[in-house]
Amino acid sequence: EAQVTQNPRYLITVTGKKLTVTCSQNMNHEYMSWYRQDPGLGLRQIYYSMNVEVTDKGDVPEGYKVSRKEKRNFPLILESPSPNQTSLYFCASSPWTAYNEQFFGPGTRLTVL
């Protein structure tokens, strides 16, 4: 089944404790992206990647890191999480660019205490 998977689905952590949210797609897509969703603010793009080893900042990259060492994986790294990073995070992929349908993962709900 073609899909985007994220892990973990739920995470409660404390300020300053490094964490990684994994994202994997099995559709051989070039483009991958991370979004955060907050009430009243909609979806905002954090980082995106056009291809392996190519990443770019989205609208709200501060406090996040990403890497794209393999085509199928695009982990989101929070080196020192803070409470304002409490949010619902989505990973998405598309065949080439944002000009294609993006397939979204199920989401990761992160709470930083």
Added chain:
Amino acid sequence: GESVGLHLPTLSVQEGDNSIINCAYSNSASDYFIWYKQESGKGPQFIIDIRSNMDKRQGQRVTVLLNKTVKHLSLQIAATQPGDSAVYFCAEASNQAGTALIFGKGTTLSVSS
């Protein structure tokens, strides 16, 4: 910065009615527009897209209309069903914005039977 917005945060309709969800965009350079549906607890799901060289595009029970003169986008859902209840997001992309996809804040559609 540029942003995509929706006219109404909520829309309530009766089953069987036609629904129209509106979206205003501010970036005249945007040339690709897309509608997503997000059901509770799930990631956004692609509905339909349209490029700026078109005024109208139809899918199954859905139609997207693009008016570039007034920078307005709408999603029409025919014979709305309870299963259509969800949050609907419009999004835009442009070469000017690189490969980022910018989302609006969403309209919640509630369908009563």
